[in-house]
Amino acid sequence: MGFFSKNVTTWYRVFASLEEAERAIPMNRLVAVEIDTKRLCFARTDKGYFATDEKCPHQGLPISRGGFCEDGTIVCPFHRYAWNLKSGREVEKRENNIQLYPVEIRETGIYIGIEKKVSRLF
Numbered sequence: 001m002g003f004f005s006k007n008v009t010t011w012y013r014v015f016a017s018l019e020e021a022e023r024a025i026p027m028n029r030l031v032a033v034e035i036d037t038k039r040l041c042f043a044r045t046d047k048g049y050f051a052t053d054e055k056c057p058h059q060g061l062p063i064s065r066g067g068f069c070e071d072g073t074i075v076c077p078f079h080r081y082a083w084n085l086k087s088g089r090e091v092e093k094r095e096n097n098i099q100l101y102p103v104e105i106r107e108t109g110i111y112i113g114i115e116k117k118v119s120r121l122f
């Protein structure tokens with residue numbers, strides 16, 4: 001008997017179209033989305049859409065409650081720490097990285113990818 005383990009990305013549709021997302025999220029704002037038992041922030045910026053954990057790495061508070069985007073970062077409303085939306089790093093290195101999730105815009109809608117480790121005995 002053997003064992004294998006690999007990472008598999010599952011894609012979840014969060015909006016049916018770009019137009020729907022634009023109607024729901026003002027520029028440089030974000031909304032909370034719940035997928036696969038996770039709560040994420042889904043942000044609209046002039047550089048595209050981004051998904052992060054909703055829980056702030058600083059004190060675990062929900063960034064979606066008043067958070068916003070500014071200069072390529074997502075800003076937590078509670079103490080104004082800011083994470084780069086491409087690298088996940090806090091801009092002043094005061095805190096751990098925020099988890100980022102891939103976003104894909106397809107003909108059928110806007111999708112967020114969640115990676116999971118799948119293990120099997122064979």
Ligand code: FES
Binds near residue numbers: 059081
């Ligand atoms: S809880 Fe987010 S910056 Fe403090």
